[in-house]
Amino acid sequence: MKHVDAAVIGGGILGCFTARNLRQWSISTLLIEKEDDVCREISKANSAIVYAGYDNKPGSLKAEMTVRGNANMEKLCAELEVPFDRCGSMMVSFGEKGEQTLRKKLEQGRANGVPGLELLTGEEARAREPMLSENVTAALYSSTTGTVNPWQLGIAAYENALQNGCEAWLGTAVTAITREEEGYRIDTDREPIRCKYIINCAGMYADWVQAMVHPVPVELILNGSDYIVLDSRARKPRHILFQERENGKGLTVVPCVEGNLLLDSPARPLGQPWAVSAGGLEKIHALAPQLLPELELEMTIRSFGAVRPNPRSADGKNLPDYCIETPAPDFLSFIGIKTPGLTCADELGRYAAETCAEYLHAEKAPAFDPRRRAIPAMKEDPDWYEIVCRCGNVTKGQIREAIARGALTVDAVKRRVGSGMGRCQGSRCTLKIEKLLEEYRHGAL
């Protein structure tokens, strides 16, 4: 039987930031994740956008946390040594109806205290973003919108949490939770755990996890969407673009920190979770030229499917704000936190940690060190001269370091050092990385 103060169920970006924030207090923490790595589900398949905060209703938790999360992103990314690009965004419209939406968002943004918003004419927008279509009639420019790699941010928070004494059980699924006299007993497919407080960060399964021990007044309805990634050599816009068509939402286009371009299609019914839909790919191909006529879709290197959880109340209403449940004073659930959960990950993590600390009467941990070191690009060492991934110029040294930091699979290595993400999609380096993993397993035994 394992004993801890707080158990965090789920190692998506919210679980990682919750764990990191808990370690700012004298709260012993165990992170439990069913997959063999953190950030494998919603936190890996999303739009990578750090939102400005004009999309959300004034007074909502989402609005408040997004504006704060956005403002803090530079500091957070500096502490965690994760690249962040405040590239700015444009929401573009193609006629009167779309322009109404832009004006509404502008007003909403101002009410939320979002800085750097400007309404532009089509001409003005094209002057700043020459790739835009001639048919764009107006744009809402936002200077504070940015982009960060979601799994890099999550992994960095995870590493920092471990560095500060958090424990993690990866590859461990929670199978049952029972109320005890004080706290809970958590059964897993490994050892059982006894804890005083539970923070449920199980993403698309969070309703189900809460139902293991408490009633859940909300239900998660899942839908999906599809993404295409273009090679870093493809022409790309400078800003994040949101296409506001006359008949509904269009594409979202994100120039990522790695140099690739990400294209996100509008939401669709779920189908098989994480699978790409043929209709979604067709939709991207149909919408992209309307927004960016010179986009080089033939430079596609990858496509993937995403799952979007939508919390709905018992009477069938969509819940627009974050759904944070506290069915008991010692239990907190983040249920289906969707956009802009990446932007707010640290805010939400802090909220959970503070709620838990208050309940446990915990003290601040003076030794907490917020700094996490990224895997360096170069070291003076033969391993760091040898290139393993030729598309991304990733060295053997970087890969060895990723493995030493806990990457167990080719995919986990990829998410730490960017190997296999380029134009050959790992067809040349996968085997070499498998060998390095094998070598490590033998050496480590």
Add this chain to the structure above:
Amino acid sequence: MEHYDILIIGGGVAGIAAAKAAGGARVLLAESRPQLGGVLLQCAHHGFGKDKSGTEYAAELLQDFPEEITLALNTTVLSVSENRTALLSGRGFGRKRIGFSRLILATGCREIPMGALPIAGTRPKGVYTAGQMQELMNLHGFVPEGPAVILGSGDLGLIMARQLAQAGIDVTLVEKKDSCGGMTRNRRCLEEYPIRLLCSDTIREVRGYPHITGCVTASGECLPCKTLLIAAGMVPERELVSHLGNPDWLHICGNCCAVHPMVEAVANEGKQAGIAATEKLGGAL
């Protein structure tokens, strides 16, 4: 900064042939793998030169490889600049910039991966490029699970279809065009083995997770499989020089110039590039 008359990037057939022809010049040949030979090293099948295997052909080509050439194995060229310098990085070589008078690009080609194709469905294990499977089988003794589907019936698709069929694996080839691609001698496997060929069709969707269980074709047929090979074509690997325009000091040869079906053509192009580069050095020598 070290300076060379000629920098050759890539130690496959084209690069080796170019190096051999560049007599008298101070040559540096950089190859990212630990040995010379390039893609030939994984070609166990026959059909190179006068019906040699790829490995035999490479060994023969390397027999009289000039000793005076500086070899940088395990060394990758990261970038090439307009001012005729290149940044190299390699185990023994370190990471340093060198200068050169002429450049021979012999970087070969790469395969188109599944991600580049408009294929819906899951992203499971069990999907490889054809060349990746060739390397796995011939250099690492791997035998994939059948049944297998191969997308593309060009030469590489056919070569892998034959090899899988020889290993007793059930193979279906899916070809977009209305007839099988590839050279006659590679097409012969269709008569010699019970390989199914589906023409005027393509793969629209992949099924199964975490491991592939099948593919759905555009015509709606579901092909159960445990292995999918993508043999949908090759792209010349020219990214290192694509920003340079067409400077007089640059020679491009072999499969990074255009994808050649026959190895002799590549060797010949490499040789011509080696001769031309040496001649153009002229007074500099």
